[in-house]
Amino acid sequence: MADKKHKLLEVKGLTMDFGGLRAVDSVSLEVHEGEIAALIGPNGAGKTTFFNCVTGIYNPTKGDILLHPKGLETRRLNGLKPNKVTEMGLARTFQNIRLFPDMTVLENVMIGRHCRTKAGIFRAILRDKGVREEEQLIVESSYQLLEKVGLEDFANEFSKNLPYGAQRRLEIARAMATDPFLLLLDEPAAGMNPQETADLDQLIRKISEEEKIAILLIEHDMKLVMHISNPIYVMEYGKKIAEGSPQEIKDNPKVVEAYLGEETDA
Amino acid sequence: MEYFLELFFGGLTRGSIYALIALGYTMVYGIIQLINFAHGEIYMIGAFVALIVAGVCTIYGLSGISILILAAIIAVIYASAYGYTLEKVAYRPLRGAPRLSPLISAIGMSIFLQNYVLLAQTPDFLPFPRLIPDFAFMEPVAHIIGSPELVILVTTMVTMILLTLLIKKTKVGKAMRATQQDMDMARLVGVNVDRIISLTFIIGSALAAIGGVLVASYIGQVNFYIGFLAGVKAFTAAVLGGIGSIPGAVLGGLVLGWAESFAAGYISSDYEDVFTFGLLVLILTLRPAGILGKARKQKV
Numbered sequence: 001m002a003d004k005k006h007k008l009l010e011v012k013g014l015t016m017d018f019g020g021l022r023a024v025d026s027v028s029l030e031v032h033e034g035e036i037a038a039l040i041g042p043n044g045a046g047k048t049t050f051f052n053c054v055t056g057i058y059n060p061t062k063g064d065i066l067l068h069p070k071g072l073e074t075r076r077l078n079g080l081k082p083n084k085v086t087e088m089g090l091a092r093t094f095q096n097i098r099l100f101p102d103m104t105v106l107e108n109v110m111i112g113r114h115c116r117t118k119a120g121i122f123r124a125i126l127r128d129k130g131v132r133e134e135e136q137l138i139v140e141s142s143y144q145l146l147e148k149v150g151l152e153d154f155a156n157e158f159s160k161n162l163p164y165g166a167q168r169r170l171e172i173a174r175a176m177a178t179d180p181f182l183l184l185l186d187e188p189a190a191g192m193n194p195q196e197t198a199d200l201d202q203l204i205r206k207i208s209e210e211e212k213i214a215i216l217l218i219e220h221d222m223k224l225v226m227h228i229s230n231p232i233y234v235m236e237y238g239k240k241i242a243e244g245s246p247q248e249i250k251d252n253p254k255v256v257e258a259y260l261g262e263e264t265d266a
Numbered sequence: 267m268e269y270f271l272e273l274f275f276g277g278l279t280r281g282s283i284y285a286l287i288a289l290g291y292t293m294v295y296g297i298i299q300l301i302n303f304a305h306g307e308i309y310m311i312g313a314f315v316a317l318i319v320a321g322v323c324t325i326y327g328l329s330g331i332s333i334l335i336l337a338a339i340i341a342v343i344y345a346s347a348y349g350y351t352l353e354k355v356a357y358r359p360l361r362g363a364p365r366l367s368p369l370i371s372a373i374g375m376s377i378f379l380q381n382y383v384l385l386a387q388t389p390d391f392l393p394f395p396r397l398i399p400d401f402a403f404m405e406p407v408a409h410i411i412g413s414p415e416l417v418i419l420v421t422t423m424v425t426m427i428l429l430t431l432l433i434k435k436t437k438v439g440k441a442m443r444a445t446q447q448d449m450d451m452a453r454l455v456g457v458n459v460d461r462i463i464s465l466t467f468i469i470g471s472a473l474a475a476i477g478g479v480l481v482a483s484y485i486g487q488v489n490f491y492i493g494f495l496a497g498v499k500a501f502t503a504a505v506l507g508g509i510g511s512i513p514g515a516v517l518g519g520l521v522l523g524w525a526e527s528f529a530a531g532y533i534s535s536d537y538e539d540v541f542t543f544g545l546l547v548l549i550l551t552l553r554p555a556g557i558l559g560k561a562r563k564q565k566v
Binding site: 055056057081082083086087091092094098099100101102103107110111112114115116117124125127135138174175177178 | 432435436437438440441443444447448450451452453454455456457458459
């Protein structure tokens with residue numbers, strides 16, 4: 001199915017220990033171009049730890065995290081600082097909202113854009129013509145991003161004043177502002193009502209199809225996961241217990257036992 | 267009324283100096299939650315560098331305000347280098363250590379720098395040349411506000427406006443605010459947090475050096491210990507206004523300056539410190555986070 005597609009992210013045997021606790025136990029996973037992949041599992045399965053390793057917040061104990069940007073050489077992400085990982089073209093959002101609360105919606109997006117600009121500290125302070133033009137371009141492209149997630153009317157609002165669903169969308173816009181080719185979403189639908197979840201469903205598809213950004217998401221909302229993602233990886237107690245298409249996952253007895261229980265029989 | 271105005275402008279002058287130094291404390295605290303006890307020493311080093319530059323310039327026959335400007339520029343460069351190095355040597359290795367460790371390191375650096383200047387220069391008070399001339403146009407109001415006060419007020423005001431523009435308008439400023447609000451997240455959107463922290467120390471030190479030069483030429487003497495008292499007062503101003511808040515530091519500085527000036531003028535100059543620190547206790551009782559401070563939510 002995905003054999004001919006370009007492999008973007010390749011994680012091999014990732015292990016993360018916290019003292020004596022093995023939070024992630026040799027998990028391997030791949031994300032290809034154009035995919036919306038999902039990582040699911042019960043609470044405490046190690047999904048967010050996995051994300052933290054990939055995005056440079058933790059340095060994994062063992063294993064390889066390889067990024068294969070199209071047309072560029074492969075990069076190993078282990079031990080890189082988060083800002084370097086972001087520069088490589090990998091962005092993420094958080095399970096609990098982590099916006100900059102006292103900055104405007106527009107500024108929240110603009111800050112993500114800055115890592116793609118060239119002007120150094122001194123030129124930014126002196127603000128020569130080139131810098132001002134660059135700044136203007138950033139404002140415009142940030143507006144466009146806000147339009148894509150439907151927040152253009154809130155541009156000058158403080159982000160802490162936005163409704164919950166809008167804050168989630170802003171997080172996605174900010175991550176997209178760093179111009180990634182792979183986006184990691186940590187429980188984007190957490191706490192959303194059915195309508196907001198449906199909007200999110202649309203937004204994720206739009207990002208995948210129109211922006212050509214591959215997506216890896218952690219999610220507990222099974223309806224959303226089964227609807228948009230393929231392939232699906234399942235973790236339990238730090239180990240990967242299954243992977244496959246939504247249908248294969250639904251039919252996998254191990255998964256049903258570990259995670260889906262009776263709820264998804266219907 | 268004239269006496270009131272004299273005290274008012276005297277307080278404003280003192281207060282704007284406190285504010286200038288307090289900005290360094292508050293910016294550093296806002297970003298890495300560290301009280302940089304060595305900040306007062308940077309101020310003192312700024313004053314010493316200015317003294318040396320002024321001495322050399324006098325030999326070459328320059329005079330007055332041109333020396334002041336040259337001395338200030340060189341002092342700013344020197345102090346910035348000290349601030350940058352201070353962070354690199356004493357605080358960066360302790361990033362991620364318990365909060366007490368960098369604090370002790372800061373006290374250590376403060377003592378080290380004091381004694382370094384004591385040994386390298388002299389334990390005595392050195393006279394600082396009077397570099398600010400009496401402007402003719404200030405003659406009619408000279409009994410209320412003198413030329414040195416005017417220069418101090420204008421300089422601090424311009425500096426603060428530039429700082430505000432830097433923080434509000436430039437992308438560096440945006441990165442600084444982002445780092446202050448959520449350091450990990452700032453990293454994840456591509457901000458080089460280490461560079462921003464260095465820059466914060468550089469800016470804070472530059473402000474302190476400007477303060478040092480102005481005060482030294484106003485009071486007319488320097489010694490290795492002047493940074494301690496200035497540091498304590500400016501730190502008080504930062505706490506008073508709400509540490510971590512930039513407008514808070516300015517407001518705190520001004521309140522402190524006025525409190526000192528009026529207490530000294532109307533009651534007794536022996537008691538000025540009693541009133542200022544009494545004010546600090548009072549405000550912190552009513553508003554523990556300072557006048558403009560926000561109670562900080564603990565991030566988990």
